[in-house]
Amino acid sequence: MSTETQDSAPRRRGRRPAGEDTRRALLEAARRSFAEHGFAGATVRAMAAEAGVDAAMVNHWFGGKEGLFAAAMELPVDPKQISEMLLTGPIEEMGERIVRTFLGVWDGGGGGAFVALMRSASSNENAARMLREFISTMVFGPIAKRVGPDHPDLRASLCGTQIAGLGMVRYVIKLEPLASADHDALAATVGPNLQRYLTGDLGL
C-alpha cells in the first residue's frame, strides 16, 4: 500500500540488491494480516504482496505458513521481563503498575499483537493452551504467589479477566471512551479493581 515503487515492468528475477530486509517485511505484513484475518483467513500470497515480495519467500524463510505464524506471534517483549517489571515496587501500587505495563506493551505495537493472540486463542485450542500456560506460569503465577495469602490461583485468574477484558474492549471491540482513554485514567480506574483481586478481600 505505502511504498509503490513498482515500475510497471515485471520485477526482475534472482537476488535483489542488498539492503532490503525481506524477512522483516514479511514478519510485519504477517502480524498485520494475521491480526486482521486470523490464521485461516490470512493468505500467504496477500501477506507476501503486502511485503512486496514473492509468496515463495514464506516457505524459504519460515518453512511455510505455520512457521510464519509462529514467528509472527512471538510476544513483543520477553515474558520474563514483564514479570520482573511487574514485581518491582511496593505491593499496594501493583494494580496500577500492571495496568500501565500492559498498556505500554500493547499500545506500543498498536494492539495488533493482542488482537492476534486473542484471535488465535479463540480459534485454535492449541493457541488457547499456550496462552493459558503462558499467563499462569509466566505472568500471574509469580505475582499471585507473592501477594495472595488465601486463594492465589483464583486471584491470578481474576486478574486475568480484568486484563484480558481491558485488551478486548480497547483493541478488539474498541468501545469508547475507553478505547481512546489515556494510561493515567485507566490506571486510576481499573488499577484499584486489579488491586482488590491481588490483595483485597475476595468475600469468600
Added chain:
Amino acid sequence: MSTETQDSAPRRRGRRPAGEDTRRALLEAARRSFAEHGFAGATVRAMAAEAGVDAAMVNHWFGGKEGLFAAAMELPVDPKQISEMLLTGPIEEMGERIVRTFLGVWDGGGGGAFVALMRSASSNENAARMLREFISTMVFGPIAKRVGPDHPDLRASLCGTQIAGLGMVRYVIKLEPLASADHDALAATVGPNLQRYLTGDLGL
C-alpha cells in the same frame, strides 16, 4: 472425519421425506463450526456434511456463506430481555446481578455463542462494530445512564472490560480455577469490582 457411519449407498436424490428440518440442522452445524473455526476457517461443505445435507442447501436457504453466518450469529437471547433483567432490583446489588445474569446466559448453552462472538469480533471489523453497538446501546448504555452520575460512558466501558474478560478467561482461555468456579464464588469476587465501576469512586 469423526462419524464414518455413512452407509456406502449414495444418498438418494430429490426432496427428502417430510419431518427433517434441513434449515435448523444447517444452523446448528454452522454455529458449532463457526465457533470452532471462525468465518474463514469454517467451510460450507464441512458444515453441510455435519448437518447431513448437501452443500448447495446453504445457497438455497441462506443465499451463501455470509447469510448462513449472519443467521447463525444471532444472539441466543433477546437483548432487551437481558437489559430489563439487569435493571430490576436495588442498585447496590447490581454488580452481582450482572455477573449472575451473564453467567446464566452463557453457561446455559451460550458459552459457544460467546466464543463465536469474540472470535468473529476479532477477525471481522464488521462483527466488531455490531458487537460494539450492541453492547453500548442495548446493555450498558441504559445501565450506566441509570447509575453513573459522573462518567456514564466510561463506566459502561469499564463494565464491558470486566464482563468481556470474564467470558474470555472462562470460555476461551479456560484459566483455572476460574473456568470451573461456580456462580456464587464469581458473583462474590467480581461482583464488587463491577459495582465499583457502576457506582463507586473512579478516582478521576
Added chain:
DNA sequence: CGCGTTATTCAACACTTGCGGAAATAATGG
C-alpha cells in the same frame, strides 16, 4: 576476476473453496 552460495522470482502443481445449473425426487393440490 571466477565461482560457489544465497536470495529471489516465476510457473506450475494438486487441492479446496463457493457457487450455479440441471436433473431427480417428494410433497401438494386438483
Added chain:
DNA sequence: CCATTATTTCCGCAAGTGTTGAATAACGCG
C-alpha cells in the same frame, strides 16, 4: 391419479489456496 411446485442431490466450473522446483541474479570469498 396426474400436473405442479418446492426441495434436494449431483456435477462441474472458475477462482483462489499453500507449496514446490527450476531459473536467474546478486553477493562474498578466494
